[in-house]
């Protein structure tokens with residue numbers, strides 16, 4: 333029995349920041365995926381970065397001081 | 409490029425482009441060519457990655473730490489106009505007598521709107537004495553706009569020295585690197601450059617319709633965007649985002665062009681700016697030496713390859729530059745540029761206004777054999 337994977341998303345000011353974050357996480361080997369921002373989170377038309385909830389702390393640490401993050405949300 | 413032409417107009421736009429540039433553009437279009445970051449699907453994200461890669465490649469070439477300080481524009485002209493928008497009535501701005509109209513016209517328009525403008529004179533070889541810049545500084549001086557090298561004579565300006573003067577006086581320093589980006593080392597920090605305008609289609613080997621502006625951190629607050637519109641960010645707000653680079657990048661960009669620019673900048677990084685410079689300096693020296701042996705040819709500018717870009721302005725005595733250019737094209741397949749080169753101030757400085765000169769400008773892909781042919785052709789036009 334595996335518990336169902338849960339995700340969170342990072343929101344950024346712009347897609348440039350999302351791409352910058354993606355590069356850093358790729359280099360750090362931390363799994364993630366750029367996806368459209370879900371409608372229930374924001375009305376924005378850009379992308380956000382989805383990650384497995386369990387990695388939140390490591391991901392935030394990897395990006396600290398390098399990419400400005402607007403918000404962190406759980407993805408339901 | 410057709411094999412029967414000799415292209416000596418690289419100061420206008422470089423030709424040919426490296427195959428990497430064309431391949432990157434083709435690959436981007438064939439893969440679908442999405443709109444960057446607007447939609448969040450895979451093509452949109454792929455396009456955003458292409459644009460980020462271009463910013464990274466350019467930032468790397470210019471010694472810029474954060475790729476998001478690079479605003480992508482359609483050319484150097486747009487970049488210079490953005491930079492000039494930081495000047496307000498009551499400010500004083502200093503520039504040189506060797507500027508291209510892409511600097512001069514925005515500054516003249518601002519002058520009509522109440523910005524004081526000083527144009528510092530240069531020598532007949534187009535050289536600027538940094539002390540003359542220092543002497544022009546007033547308490548209300550806001551900025552210095554200076555070309556890194558003249559597109560008429562190739563003269564390399566003392567950018568690092570002027571950068572130091574600007575920094576000592578707390579003045580903004582904006583450099584027009586249209587002729588030098590990719591062909592001469594640029595490091596914004598040590599050179600004291602606050603704003604660096606460049607074009608993509610010359611020595612960065614991108615296609616036309618690309619360029620950019622580096623803006624030092626914090627300066628964007630004082631520089632209004634030229635245009636406002638959709639950025640794919642902050643869509644719920646009806647006001648323009650204040651952050652970089654979105655503040656200055658409204659509307660769907662020229663992503664296919666930017667893909668080519670990223671590849672072109674990558675080509676430059678791979679060859680090395682120093683190696684490119686050495687090669688172009690050698691070609692320039694060869695051409696200058698060839699002209700030196702010809703009577704009836706007047707050369708303008710420093711006449712020293714080490715002090716100029718691969719741009720040589722000259723006249724064949726008794727022959728109008730436009731007529732000479734036409735003959736070179738028709739008889740020898742040599743493509744050059746006669747006239748004023750969009751820089752009437754520079755031609756006044758070197759004493760060649762209003763007729764102008766004939767300009768040969770070389771690039772990384774020119775060869776020693778082509779330069780020999782060039783010298784021979786000039787010699788033959790003259791001898792009659």
Ligand SMILES: Cc1ncc(COP(=O)(O)O)c(C=O)c1O
Nearest residue numbers: 483484485508510559584586607
């Ligand atoms: C010195 C200089 N500044 C600015 C420009 C303008 O570049 P662009 O036409 O790409 O905007 C050019 C070339 O045209 C140039 O030679």
